[in-house]
Amino acid sequence: MAISFYNHQRLYQRNKPEIDAAMARVIASGRFDWGDEVPAFETEFAAWNGASHAVAVASGTAALKVALLGLGIGPGDEVITVANTDIGSSSSIHHCGATPVWVDIDPLSRNMDVDALVRAIGPRTRAILPVDLYGHPANMVAIMAIARQHGLRVVEDACLALGATIEGTKLGTLADATCFSFAPSKHLGSFGSGGAVLTGDADLAERMRKISAYGQERSRHYAMHGNGMGGLHHETHGLNERLAELQAAILRAKLRYLDGTIAERREQAARYQAGLAGIGVDLPQTLPGYQHSWRNYVIEVDDRAGLADRLRERGIATNLTYAPPLHLQPVFADRRVGRGALAITERFCDRLLGLPIGPQLHLDEIDQVIDAVRASMTR
Ligand SMILES: *Cc1c(COP(=O)(O)O)cnc(C)c1O
Numbered sequence: 001m002a003i004s005f006y007n008h009q010r011l012y013q014r015n016k017p018e019i020d021a022a023m024a025r026v027i028a029s030g031r032f033d034w035g036d037e038v039p040a041f042e043t044e045f046a047a048w049n050g051a052s053h054a055v056a057v058a059s060g061t062a063a064l065k066v067a068l069l070g071l072g073i074g075p076g077d078e079v080i081t082v083a084n085t086d087i088g089s090s091s092s093i094h095h096c097g098a099t100p101v102w103v104d105i106d107p108l109s110r111n112m113d114v115d116a117l118v119r120a121i122g123p124r125t126r127a128i129l130p131v132d133l134y135g136h137p138a139n140m141v142a143i144m145a146i147a148r149q150h151g152l153r154v155v156e157d158a159c160l161a162l163g164a165t166i167e168g169t170k171l172g173t174l175a176d177a178t179c180f181s182f183a184p185s186k187h188l189g190s191f192g193s194g195g196a197v198l199t200g201d202a203d204l205a206e207r208m209r210k211i212s213a214y215g216q217e218r219s220r221h222y223a224m225h226g227n228g229m230g231g232l233h234h235e236t237h238g239l240n241e242r243l244a245e246l247q248a249a250i251l252r253a254k255l256r257y258l259d260g261t262i263a264e265r266r267e268q269a270a271r272y273q274a275g276l277a278g279i280g281v282d283l284p285q286t287l288p289g290y291q292h293s294w295r296n297y298v299i300e301v302d303d304r305a306g307l308a309d310r311l312r313e314r315g316i317a318t319n320l321t322y323a324p325p326l327h328l329q330p331v332f333a334d335r336r337v338g339r340g341a342l343a344i345t346e347r348f349c350d351r352l353l354g355l356p357i358g359p360q361l362h363l364d365e366i367d368q369v370i371d372a373v374r375a376s377m378t379r
């Protein structure tokens with residue numbers, strides 16, 4: 001049996017009645033905009049994470065952009081971040097008019113190296129954008145201390161780390177803003193696109209809501225769509241980056257199963273750790289004090305192309321999330337940060353190989369992948 005990387009049909013079948021009911025509810029109500037689903041999802045999502053405020057938006061990239069804009073990051077500002085990540089982590093900075101400054105990573109957690117962060121802080125640095133890669137939290141305690149010391153804001157890209165913890169506390173309460181993606185393949189997948197920002201700052205939450213919705217108070221939109229009174233009142237330069245009611249309803253249905261699917265991911269990762277030990281591949285580490293949420297299971301190996309080919313022959317999909325790193329992508333060629341600038345990031349991106357993981361897979365399929373990797377490494 002072939003094993004693909006994602007299988008959205010199979011996942012849908014797991015909660016089909018609840019998802020169908022949620023979609024039918026929205027469609028029958030005719031409220032595709034400014035209904036009850038988005039505010040209800042915001043409340044439920046904030047509660048699930050133990051955060052004060054959630055602002056639901058149209059994607060993970062939108063979450064990052066709205067958070068940066070809400071914190072006043074703009075032209076002339078530099079934001080320190082990492083390069084071994086999704087393009088959204090840096091394109092969001094660019095689209096605010098600011099400049100991403102990439103620093104190297106710690107080879108074990110594969111996340112921002114805090115010493116490199118300190119060395120990169122300069123007169124134009126305004127914010128730090130760490131990424132919790134694959135579900136392993138960045139060193140947020142150290143990063144927040146450095147940020148406070150230097151008067152910097154922190155936007156945490158937790159798009160891969162929903163449900164991960166630091167010293168037992170879920171992400172979403174440490175940074176000024178913590179961003180999540182509900183792309184279909186993420187921990188909590190919409191049927192299209194979605195995202196959210198968590199914050200403890202009520203004023204920032206209101207600013208982000210306004211920015212994501214045409215620069216206008218949400219209450220005004222509700223009034224306009226209710227009795228039609230009130231008129232328009234655009235207070236700030238806004239975007240149209242809202243979460244759709246239909247997606248919010250689907251996410252509410254799926255949120256009830258999120259603890260279970262994250263537990264499945266942890267069980268699968270533990271199976272990989274045991275099954276792939278001692279065969280010459282470098283396995284992902286979880287540093288003390290952190291609990292991983294395993295959006296990705298990524299190994300490192302010298303002959304990555306050879307291993308990927310041998311796995312493909314056995315019907316097993318692999319992927320290269322995320323390689324090459326952002327500083328080597330054509331879109332950032334004008335930054336002139338060439339190969340050699342981020343040695344650990346580059347070596348990691350040259351050797352990484354993602355194996356299938358997630359609630360769309362059964363444990364015996366993880367075993368099948370383990371057997372295939374073992375056979376491929378000893379051939
Ligand atoms: C998925 C992801 C994003 C972007 O999210 P979208 O919903 O695809 O816009 C940003 N950063 C990281 C680390 C991601 O994994």
